[in-house]
Amino acid sequence: MQSKYEQTKGDMKLDNTSIIHLASKNKKWINLFRLSVSLKDPVDPKILQQALNVTVKRFPSIAARIHKGAFWYYQSAVKRAPQVLPEQNVLLGYMSNQELEQCAFRVLYASKAIHVEIFHALTDGRGGELFLKTLLAEYFTRKDEAVIPLVDGILDRKETPREAELTDEYLEIADAKPQNLAKEKK
Template sequence: MFSAATHRSETQVFRFSCELRHEIDPGQLQHALEETLLDFEAFRVVMKKGIFWHYLEDASLVPEIRQEDRPPCGPLYRGHRPSLLFDVTYFQSTINLEVFHVLSDGAGALSFFKALILKYLSLGMEIPWEEVVPHLTLPSSLSAMKADSFEHHTTGRKIRRIKSPRALRLRGIRYPQNRLKAIRIHLPAKEALTMAKSHQGTLTAFVCACLMRAIWEEFTPRRRKKAPLVISIPVDLRKYYPTDSLRNFFNSILISWPKGKDLPDLEELTIWVDQELKEETRPERLAERMNLFSAIERNMGIKLVPLFIKNIALKIAYDLGQRKNTAILSNVGVIRMEEPFASEIKAMDVCVSTEKMELTMVTYGDVLSVTVTTPFMNPEIQRRWVRLWTDGGLSAQIACNMLDRRDEQ
């Protein structure tokens, strides 16, 4: 699906960033990358076209780090020549890992990224790798890294079709040349969690409620009556089904506020979102979605369709699916490092390419990092989202990859 849905304005690429407390040594980073890849050979692959499917093929390519000189989350798959499906860059004190979603999802890529950061730091601190390995959870084997977890955990039970109506869609003037605006907000993690609990919800539920409230103001009362406001939230299935696979193993749930119904105050909305999250992540509900996804892949009629026709059909299916959500919220969770490495890291960030609006969040230490990416120039949704936190007494550090007059106000 990701390969078929890739185009100039939706590269299907996401990025992890790690800000250290010192300038990056390029030679040391290159050495660390080559060493790390020896433990993650599942990442040393290229994507090729078959008669019926794209497929991943082992390669002997050696990745080369480079200083960052391009916009975030640009295209990584280049069909005209074989290339690895990830990229490592650096700028000043920050290391970036960008990954094409065909290769892995956020949880799988994070395992690789953590190993890379620890390898880099251990080289600089002259700590033997044998002493670092206990800090990591490495896959048991190459075959385990490449395993199709959907196939392994699908039950094959009768599928109940999940119907979802079209959602409210964001509109506006887009940046030229398919550029993305990425606004990064750093909040104090402990205070953010306390604020979420004071609104009777988890951190994810409260962040989602704030996003819904910020987006709600974009729509006129007339448009609110025509379609629901829907936030799509990816769920890492590894939390529910054990696997060592680095390949994609997630599903998305939809938090949908009914059309024509007024949005309640923030606390009531947070409580409602929290209840919806609990309902949608019940094992039975997750199994339904997983079985539906696997049934499409196993369908013999689809398997035998030539790739060039299949790409058209999958692209249409992807676009129709995207119409069923207004925005996306992805919570990577808490990243933990142990000493002596933890104190060398200032913050972790994550962002993703999108054709609409996506809010991604990750916590490291006492920094909750939230990045909102969007192709739209108007920053009002982001501004309203931040104000919901600052009005509650939290301080926010904000950075942006591109500025215009409205951002400076």
């Protein structure tokens, strides 16, 4: 397992599940998912960009690019946030391999909506939800000077990611066999 320092400064090896998403990607099956929020007021793209610039630093495993090494796929944290884009009336538009190598997620906005589209190899829906909630907290803090508590999946944008957020613990969790857990309880 790589240390947090090694992972945030360099490449993070994708797990087997993530590689399946890359292997099955084609023009008809893109392996992106979208999370959206509707707002009562119009979106300010400049403030949304500022919020994204801060939020990506908190999520190096989501704000990432995907590239192929000699034998494995890797993800690396993006050096800077991608540009927020106006929605183009295309739900989950295709993301080419070249685009994945630049940044494997995008933030879109409509007049009163914000969307995050994430390549599924980076995270699942829960990770995407945490990212979107944290992005929204930063957006409303900047736009309305709102004081938003760090609860219900809103993370501190200035905090360094915890080790567990940057490591693939699937094998450790999968190896926790139910019979072993039952013995420990006795």
